[in-house]
Amino acid sequence: MRRLSPVAMAVGLISAQGMASANPVTLDFEACVETALGKNPEMTVSQQRIVQAESALAEAEASRMPQITASLTGTRSNDAMNVFGMKLGQRQATFADFGFADFDSTNPNLLSVEPDDLNHPGAHNNFNSRLEVKLPVWNGGKIGSYEDQAQAMIAAARQGDEATQQYLTFNVYKAYEGVHTARAFIDVAKQAMEAAQAYVNTTENLVEQGIVVRSELLSANVHLSEAQTHYEQALMEEQIALDNLKMLMAMDENAQIEIGARQDITLPEHTPDSLSQQAMTANPQLEALRAQTEAKRAAIAASEADKYPSFNLMARGDANDENLGFDSTSYTVAGVVSWKLTDFGVTSNRVSRARAEAEEAKAALQSKTNQTRLAVRKAWRMLKVAEKRVVSNELAVAQAEEAQRLIMKRYKGGIATMTEVLANQAQLDKARADLVKSQYEKNIQKAKLRLETGAMSLAQL
Template identity: 45%
Template sequence: MTDSATRRIGIGFLAWAVVFQGAASAMTLDFRQAVDIALRQNPDLLAVQAQIAQAKAGVAQAEGARLPKITATVGATRTNDPLNVFGIKLSQRGATFNDFGAGQFNPAVPGVLNIAPDNLNEPSAVNNFSTRLEAQLPLYTGGKLQGYMRQARSMLLAAQSGDQAARQQIIAQALQAYDGVYTAQAFEGVAAKALDAAQSQVKMVDSLYKQGVVIKSDLLSAQVHLEDVKLQQQQAADMRAQAMDALHVVLGVPLAEPIELGPEVRVDMPPGQPDGWIGQALENNPQILALRHQIQAASGKVEVARSDLYPQVGALARFDTNDPTLGFGAHSYTIGAQLTWTLFDGGVARQGVDQAMAARMELRAKLQSAENQLGMQIQDAYRKAVAAQNQFKTRELAVQQAEEAARIVTKRYADGVGTLVEMQGAQAQLDKARADLVLARNQINMQRAALRLAMGQLDLTGLQQVPAQPPMAAASAASVPAQP
């Protein structure tokens, strides 16, 4: 098992030890702990980290290509091929005149020069045990090695920027899920208040009906409304359960594991003004940075392709031994240099350069489009964040107005002046105003988070825990969160 694998397993056990003491009981998990677990276990981030490991290996590979390549070869041969036999004897420094058929040469014999010597044409088989140590060093590659190095380093930087982007995306997902649980809890609180109001209405209408003040249809209508509110309460409970399941998925935690959340989280507006934010985003947004590094990598690929148009020069040093038995009897060395230049290849190298340049142009177009969209995204997120803040203030006033209206209409109905329809309508407006307030509060966090994400600044430093919030165990009694 590798050190990195052991480290990941250790981190995983540590995360579970911090969060969970056992399957039967759950510890309080605040947002920072939730993000920490998500960053350790999210499969998307693990995939990005694997890409970084690949890029680092690519850099090491490109650096290694600039160093000498040293190979060692050991071989054993037995042959009776005339050419190879004579060559092996020369390599073993054991060739003799008799290997040329000198014993068969007799000047007194007519036509002696036309006699084929047996020792040369039909030699006996020979053995050869050879060893070779060879070093090759590229001296000039037309910029190929430099291009590989530039490409590898740029891909590493792109992968690191991608890792940063993935981390911020995970924080955004964790925030959405974490805040979604609190939003669902707040909806449960709204439903609980609506249930209390509906039950009070049934009691009041029942009392008035028994006094003969109202007709039976009013009582039946109030009871039907109560059942509708109970259904809404169940829907709110299901919404909270679904939000909690979503949080489990983001954290990579089994759905059966109990989780209780700590304080709520408030997202702060980034410092400065919108005009300056765009410039900051262009400098810090990790997705933009990743695209820029990819363009640099594409430029390295252009250099690699262009190098095929230039000569390649390399040096060679080789040491050989050859022996008829196991040993190192005959030594030899070779030192040299070689220049290779492809003079004509049918335009293959030139087309490769054009292809690489076209790929770089495509990335530049994507970068320009992404930069333009980023500016629009920041402006849009800022407007929505401001609108959500203003809407929150409006919703607070709407709740106060609806509460007062419901109080007045309920009193009028109790005095026999108003109608049940008016009272139920006023209560419905109050319920809606409370729900809208909850949604507005959620939108403040989400739009601010979207703004920080676009700027490349969505981290824990811009997130503040809201103290003195009701525990998750008392979700049904939770009140509407205060204004951030």
Template identity: 40%
Template sequence: MHYGPYKKSLALVAIAVSGTFFALSAQAVDFNQCVAMALKQNPQMMAAKAEQAEAKGAVSQARGHLLPKLNASFSASQSNNALTVFGMKLSQRQATFNDFGASQFNPSNPNSLNVAPAGLNLPGSYHNYGTKLQLEIPIWNGGEIWGRLSQAHAMLEAAQSGNVMARQKLTFAVLQAYDSVIAAESAIQVAHKAQKAAESYVKTSKLLLDKGVLVKSDWLAAEVNLEKAQLAVQTAENDHANALENLSILIGWPEEKTLSVGKPVQPALPDHSLLDLQRQAMTENAGIVALRHKLKAAQDGIQVARAAYLPHVNAMANQEWNGTSLGNAAPSYTVGGEVTWNVLDFSRGGGMDRAQAEREQAMAALQEAQDKLRLQVAEVWRGAREAALRVKMRRLAVQQMEESQRLVRLRYENGVETITGLLHGQAELDQSRAELVSADYAEAVQRAALLLAIGKLNPQEIVDVAPVSVVEGAS
């Protein structure tokens, strides 16, 4: 005995008695909401923001080297080293003639000059508390500091351009995932339409079989066709579930919530010539802009390396307090300037060679990226134009196949067409509808790829469009 339907009825009754019906409703999000959610949690965006923050820190660090440095220190020491003790006393302004052994010197005895003064050579333990403020002022360091600051600014601008590129790439990925859900939903409609037609063919074939117009094999062929249509529905639903899963992960959608998408979207198609778009890409593509800033940073690296060949000028000033106790300290100060010039150093030549090599690498990387981008713009520009023509052609093909299949079905119902011709025509109609769905998705992706290449892919360039109709007309 089968208790499945009976148990299901009992469950519905129990829910109804309790007065509560549970319905899981999917929450629809539009394209802009998907992009906003993806930007907040996507790992690539998090990495791009971290790189930008790191570059800002490097600029602050480089700028800090232009400013004076003030160091404060406190020391406490004790020693019986003769030189150290005498220095402590001098810094405390506590040195006396007796520290030189004056009490042991006898002017009337010439041999007194050979006597080693015990107070100077054996001073015993002595201590000092010292407080010091030292100001270091960089004046000119061969352009090294300014070179590093310029280099840091260039890397910051490169990181900012990288952040823009990451945003645009993520927008492109969201568009692909979002429109793939739309395409999957259209594919489900196509599959259900084909299933409905297959069910109708089975019913018609059974009636014709009962009337003796068809043979049993024709009816069985219609049954097999229905099984294929049901399998196509299941496949389309699986594809839709996979597309939703992909979009959910991309935007960080909570697992406990059901996701559905809003209206279909279509990027705008730039109305410019290919040459103008290629020129625009060279100036506005964020990836190319980032590489230009990296080239600028590499050129600044040469300036930094060249600074090793030039003199460095710095100034300093310090104020000290030294005493035998914290409240009894003698003040003193020192001011001065210093010029240093590393006249002979064979290692600095290697630094210059490395900086020049890094610039050459940056130039090569920029040139390679520009060449690839120029080709990419040409390919996606042609692809977008071709995709638009393909959508137009597929839409006309669907209309023609719908009308053709309507006539074939009428002939079949009147016994002048075989089941083979009917099923073949339906298969072609289903294929045309599926190709229209794929063509519409391909056009959106090609347009988005073109906007990405020229540096213009942002939500403002992507607008809502009417859903693609692939199931209207005859079966």
């Protein structure tokens, strides 16, 4: 089981204190990931699957060991056969118990006499103390198949745990990047709002000077109201992004947190083909499915074990006494060979079902392999497009800023209208927003490529 790192434990303690006070807790990307890996319930689910698989292996290995059973049985009966058997077990049987008291050698019908002591004995007690040992020797390879299956499931669970860690890391990065992106949108909206306020102030002066008409001022005020609405919306998006990040870290929704600097993700120089090949060998989800397929194959062998004979040993020690005690002891040793000749299709259908499950797992692996190849190609292409968009949007922002500077100069000179100013400002706002969006998309696609190629762990970043 993954233990909470010192960072995560400190975050848990500080966040609890942060709820009581107004001081927010500052978390960088590493602290966010460590907290999520230590506290997110998905990690508990993943780790318990490992525990289950390890317990299944220990159970299978323990099946090779002898089974030792101790028992104590108390019996009281007046059944003729039971009483005679109990006395024999206690080694207390006498000639009288055989009915010799009714033996009369002069009786010509001696052979027809029914001995009363034998047929109608009095009630008798017996306390049987038993220690029995059963040792499995060969059961068609079933135990070995169970061990193979459990070992494969352990491998699958561990790879699944790694996949969960990387997926959580990816989602934390996405949320963490989402907060920074929301704040970038806030900056864009704030710039637009400040510009809109400046247009209102400028237009008021120009109206007083008689250079522009009052309708221009009305247009400027409408634009300011829209800019303020966009700013409020950007603030709301920031809170949603923070809530998403706190949810991933299993933190209280009212906890006050602040995030650290933006996390840059780099990609080594690769081609789509090399990245796809890396995904085939390093993606933990694929590795987990491969191990699950091996477990299904082992289940076939376990089902087929019932077709073969089995051989087991048994040793038993008994003590029989009329009272609690060990006066009469005995032992029994046995070797048992058994072979199920037919069960009218139970075993064969069980094998058929196991084969079908193995084929299903194999097909699921192939399907996931194809999906992973496609995801790598898609993320690669989207990354390349996003990189070009970033460059294009940076140029668009620079050009829009210069265009706005020029048109504002014309507006102050009474040459351009407020409609032209606002139209150009809208283009500038859109260019800035598009730049923020393309930067976010570029970073997410890099993270997506790392996730698909099995390189999204904190250590690899």
